[in-house]
Amino acid sequence: xxxxxxxxxxxxxxxxxxxxxxxxxxxxxxxxxxxxxxxxxxxxxxxxxxxxxxxxxxxxxxxxxxxxxxxxxxxxxxxxxxxxxxxxxxxxxxxxxxxxxxxxxxxxxxxxxxxxxxxxxxxxxxxxxxxxxxxxxxxxxxxxxxxxxxxxxxxxxxxxxxxxxxxxxxxxxxxxxxxxxxxxxxxxxxxxxxxxxxxxxxxxxxxxxxxxxxxxxxxxxxxxxxxxxxxxxxxxxxxxxxxxxxxxxxxxxxxxxxxxxxxxxxxxxxxxxxxxxxxxxxxxxxxxxxxxxxxxxxxxxxxxxxxxxxxxxxxxxxxxxxxxxxxxxxxxxxxxxxxxx
Ligand SMILES: *[C@@H]1O[C@H](CO)[C@@H](O)[C@H](O)[C@H]1NC(C)=O
Ligand SMILES: *[C@@H]1O[C@H](CO)[C@@H](O)[C@H](O)[C@H]1NC(C)=O
Ligand SMILES: [Cu+2]
Numbered sequence: 506x507x508x509x510x511x512x513x514x515x516x517x518x519x520x521x522x523x524x525x526x527x528x529x530x531x532x533x534x535x536x537x538x539x540x541x542x543x544x545x546x547x548x549x550x551x552x553x554x555x556x557x558x559x560x561x562x563x564x565x566x567x568x569x570x571x572x573x574x575x576x577x578x579x580x581x582x583x584x585x586x587x588x589x590x591x592x593x594x595x596x597x598x599x600x601x602x603x604x605x606x607x608x609x610x611x612x613x614x615x616x617x618x619x620x621x622x623x624x625x626x627x628x629x630x631x632x633x634x635x636x637x638x639x640x641x642x643x644x645x646x647x648x649x650x651x652x653x654x655x656x657x658x659x660x661x662x663x664x665x666x667x668x669x670x671x672x673x674x675x676x677x678x679x680x681x682x683x684x685x686x687x688x689x690x691x692x693x694x695x696x697x698x699x700x701x702x703x704x705x706x707x708x709x710x711x712x713x714x715x716x717x718x719x720x721x722x723x724x725x726x727x728x729x730x731x732x733x734x735x736x737x738x739x740x741x742x743x744x745x746x747x748x749x750x751x752x753x754x755x756x757x758x759x760x761x762x763x764x765x766x767x768x769x770x771x772x773x774x775x776x777x778x779x780x781x782x783x784x785x786x787x788x789x790x791x792x793x794x795x796x797x798x799x800x801x802x803x804x805x806x807x808x809x810x811x812x813x814x815x816x817x818x819x820x821x822x823x824x825x826x827x828x829x830x831x832x833x834x835x836x837x838x839x840x841x842x843x844x845x846x
Contacts, residue, residue, distance in 0.1 A: 539832035543842035547612065549784070550624040550846050552650070552777060553632065553643045559623035560649045564692045566621035567773045570614060571696065577823035581706050583699045585618060588823050590700050590770035595822065597767050597807070603819045604779050605786070605833050609841055610824045611776050625843065627780025630723040630755060639720055639758065644777065645691075651774050652691015655713035655761050659686040663707045671703030671767050683757075683764045685714030693773065701768025711772060714760025722754035732789050737800040740789055744782065752782055766807070784845045787836055799834055 537544075555563065573585035582591040589611050596603055612625030633642040645653045662672060662680055672680055684702070687710035688694055696711045721727070731751060734740035744750050755778045756763045762771035769775050790797045805813045815831035828840060836843050 537839040539828055539838075539840055540835075541839045543837065543839055545842065546837070547625050547843040548846050549612075549780065549843050550626055551629045551632065552626050554846070555623055555626055557649055563615065563621055563623060563626060564651075566615040566619035568692070569619035573618060575823060580823065581700060585614065587699050589614070590698075590768065592822055592824055593770040593775075594700060594704060594767045596820075603821065605783050605841075606819060606821065606828060607824075608776055608780050608783055609843065610821060612780075612843075614824075624846075625780065626777060627784055627845070628755075628774070628777040629781055629784070630720075630751070630758075631725045631728055633720075633723070635720070635724070639717060640715060644774070645715075647691040650691065651772075651777075652688050652693055652711075653713075654688070654715040655684070655686035656689045657681070657686045659689065660684060660710060660712050662702065663705060663709075665703075665705065669704040671765055673764055682716070683714050683760050684712050685760060687711065688713050688761075698762070698768075698771045701762055701771050702765050703767045712761035713763070713772070716757060716760055719754040719758040722749060722751045723758075727751070728785060731785060732792070734789065736802070737797070738802040740786070741803050744785065751785065755781070787845050790834075790836075799831065801830060801834070 552560065567586065570589075571584050571586040575582045575585055575588040575591075577588065580588060580591050582588040589607065592603075592607065608625070615621040615625075628644055633639055633644070639645070640653050642650075644650050647653065662670065662684055665672075673683055674680065676682075688696075693711045697708050698711055699708055700706055701709070702712075727749075728751060731740065731743050734743055745752050747753050756769065759772065759774055759778065763769050763775060763778070765771075799815065801813055801815065803813055804811050805817055813830060815829065815834075817830045818827050819830060819833065820827045825840075832838075832840065835841065
């Protein structure tokens with residue numbers, strides 16, 4: 506698929522939680538002209554480089570988005586957070602090329618609609634100590650992270666008479682392998698996810714199924730290898746390779762809803778993983794901007810046979826204005842305005 510695409514002071518934390526939603530829901534920023542200079546730049550920072558207070562404040566803002574009503578009431582989403590997930594569900598069949606902008610819009614919603622004022626964040630998997638289980642990563646911390654694994658036996662997939670769940674079944678027992686169980690620790694243990702699995706609408710817990718075996722993709726050497734790609738065509742094939750690419754193996758590493766092409770956005774980690782992927786793409790672009798900034802290729806839909814063009818329109822139903830692929834490519838210009846640290 507084509508990726509133009511992404512305990513210290515509890516009193517303070519509680520104060521932030523108490524003031525979750527801002528009184529005015531409309532973001533102050535009027536739409537800026539795509540391609541124009543940015544007035545502010547978001548310096549994106551890796552999760553473990555945020556201060557503990559920023560991490561707690563980020564998690565509070567995710568809860569806030571999950572409590573705010575959706576902007577567009579006609580969608581099945583019942584929350585603003587769900588509306589981002591719904592956009593991914595809607596766009597999966599058309600383009601998987603929207604993830605860079607989805608990560609940007611999500612980061613912006615945390616700041617403009619909730620009270621997060623730290624940097625947009627991402628997961629650099631190569632910083633997880635390879636000698637420890639991945640669940641020891643600060644990403645999965647039950648207090649300053651996103652909580653841990655799904656607990657086996659706590660989740661049963663719904664019956665799926667219309668074949669809408671899109672649960673992967675490449676081998677016998679795959680359902681229980683990927684959809685291991687409900688996350689039962691950390692900040693999202695009591696979450697009710699309304700959309701998913703797949704295109705189904707079922708109230709369920711946040712489902713994960715962490716599988717250590719997929720860490721092979723996250724050695725520094727392997728990420729470096731991805732960065733050695735000479736053309737975007739080569740880059741996208743390497744990063745999206747189903748077995749060895751860092752895109753899919755990260756989704757499978759977290760497991761559960763993250764493995765679902767439609768409902769993956771159920772997990773707040775979706776945005777950190779795609780931020781990490783977006784950063785790899787960004788680094789690849791920055792290594793030779795003259796040749797790489799506007800280098801794109803691939804079909805507009807998963808498995809499609811057309812070729813994307815710079816003028817191809819990406820649309821974000823209830824999230825923001827349409828943008829062209831061209832306008833998503835230079836992170837230093839509107840409507841992107843970010844740099845990875
Ligand atoms: C069910 O949907 C999946 C795609 O999610 C498709 O690959 C499969 O062929 C479908 N099965 C049937 C019986 O229609
Ligand atoms: C955004 O794009 C979608 C899909 O191409 C299109 O249906 C819609 O009319 C566009 N909206 C605007 C405001 O251009
Ligand atoms: Cu993805």
